[in-house]
Amino acid sequence: MSLSFDVIAETAAGGRRAQLHLPHRTVQTPVFMPVGTAGSVKAVPQNVLEELGAEIILGNTYHLYLRPGHEAIARMGGLHKFISWPRAMLTDSGGFQVFSLAKLRKVTDDGVKFRSHLDGSSHFFSPEHSMDVQIALGADIAMAFDECTEYPAERRRAEESLRLTMAWAERSLTHHRENRHKTPWFDANTGRRQNLFGIVQGGMYTDLRKQCAERLVAMDFDGYAIGGLSVGEPRELTLEMIQEVLPLLPKDKPRYVMGVGYPDEIEQYAKLGVDMMDCVLPTRAARHALLFTSEGRVNIKNKQYAEDQGPVDPNCDCPVCQRYTRAYLRHLMQAGEPLAATLNSIHNLAYYLNIMKRVRAGMEAGSAAETV
């Protein structure tokens, strides 16, 4: 048995309140997944993530492959054990970072040759290699190796990129099926195994997106992601692509939109039927003093907060809003104190996780109302 996805309630708009049963955790969806790039959600200890209610976090294959190395992590029992995170995890394929961070890339049908952004050393990622790395890391969900089409992209370029992504999806799936028993926690008796998601690409061309979605669905992945969004396109286009693709994906499997977004975006997409989202925004913005609140965005470095005795967000129940003032958080930023990144990140993550909590509660209440 791979994952199972039990829909508890559906809304007229297509939103779904579900339980996603993964090998290490039953995750309540729609869910926001904090990003733990190099094996750490930046500046936030694991026990705090648990206290905030995070049920699944991401690890980045490219970063962990380079440092400390997937083989070392496998020898230590896999990524869950290495970082001491007992709940669910998802790894990306490494493709996005190879294309955005690595140097001197050379792409062929076979895969991508690149140099590490850390030390310039040479490496090669193919669909097969990405699967081997992700199996060694042993997250609950692995992602097919794809090429994230840049924005803007000419139709010709998007077509060529899509051809590659679809060939690589097939090879990812084949190689993963043959090797997925190699995660440290695989169990043949219960069928407990790593899941693999396919990624819908196609740039901003709806017919290419459709073609990709249909081909991937025919391949029968454990779940489906929509990739190549939030890459610089206007938000209406992001929404259009999501709305085009969602109905093409199987209703009984989780749908994941990668790398989005702002608070209002994740709420909007969840209500349209997106089950999973991840984004570095809450933690990255936090480190740059940008805090999300129920009253709008707060740049906590602003002088206006110098003696502000209120919490960051009067409507937030997070441990930061319960204990510290805006004035103190501003001071920590001004003084360059490392605690600033930690407290700001905790608040922003709580804000994101609470949005999803409210969306889930709303779906349950809506469903209950209909039943009455």
Place this chain on the structure above:
Amino acid sequence: MSLSFDVIAETAAGGRRAQLHLPHRTVQTPVFMPVGTAGSVKAVPQNVLEELGAEIILGNTYHLYLRPGHEAIARMGGLHKFISWPRAMLTDSGGFQVFSLAKLRKVTDDGVKFRSHLDGSSHFFSPEHSMDVQIALGADIAMAFDECTEYPAERRRAEESLRLTMAWAERSLTHHRENRHKTPWFDANTGRRQNLFGIVQGGMYTDLRKQCAERLVAMDFDGYAIGGLSVGEPRELTLEMIQEVLPLLPKDKPRYVMGVGYPDEIEQYAKLGVDMMDCVLPTRAARHALLFTSEGRVNIKNKQYAEDQGPVDPNCDCPVCQRYTRAYLRHLMQAGEPLAATLNSIHNLAYYLNIMKRVRAGMEAGSAAETV
């Protein structure tokens, strides 16, 4: 009523197990006080400090005066409230930082003119001004404004420095007595007020130390510190100065050695009768990968820990040793993850606080054994 100091047990070596009743907390001594320079014990959230059992922390007057400013902190209700630390606090006089960090100092009998290390702006600290700043911050304990004699110092220089320190001690005491009712939490009915400690200087000249101690004791401070140690002198000299000065200080008041030290030092001095110590070492070393353990020092960046599945210290009950491996902590340092500073600091602080806990328990047990 100012502080009260109740000795529970004494050892043959002069060690004392006591309760130090301060306005915001009854502190169990001997005590180690984590340093919260700019209103934060670097990289460690306040609730974690509480969980580790820290009962009193330091704030640095020089840093807080420059940023965010003592007047702003006073308007916000004082330092306890500003940083959300309900337990006891102590502020230094600012003298040490003026002499070590500030630029273009000019010392006269009146005070010290200096330029900020942050922006080069001009400032003036006198004993009276240091008292005003510390009263505005409102810690449980303030320190007299002194000149920390550098090491090595010629006798002539040490004498001159001591003359200044003693004149400033007198002025500090006078100004503090006249203004200590201005802390936000002063209570005339109960006598709840800020305490002021005198600081014994005198370089490495025992007769100067003695002369200083006697003069300060005659002035009747609420407690006494030995300053000007751990400034580069050999450790035997540090010990000699402590051993010379301790017997000259009143038995019924707390004795504080400033700015020490390594784990074995704080244990040694506590057993000789030092009641309070503070040091940036546990947190500063942590940020540079140096961890203190029951099995010796660990440079967690060393390659030998790359796949070490054990905790930092197998004999440590801190939350870091209970959850994370040496391999993971090494990885966090290697990857430049901000979590490294947090986890390393938590362990080192726990290690220091646990040393004092054991010393206190040993004194209690010794006393109990004698009673039997």
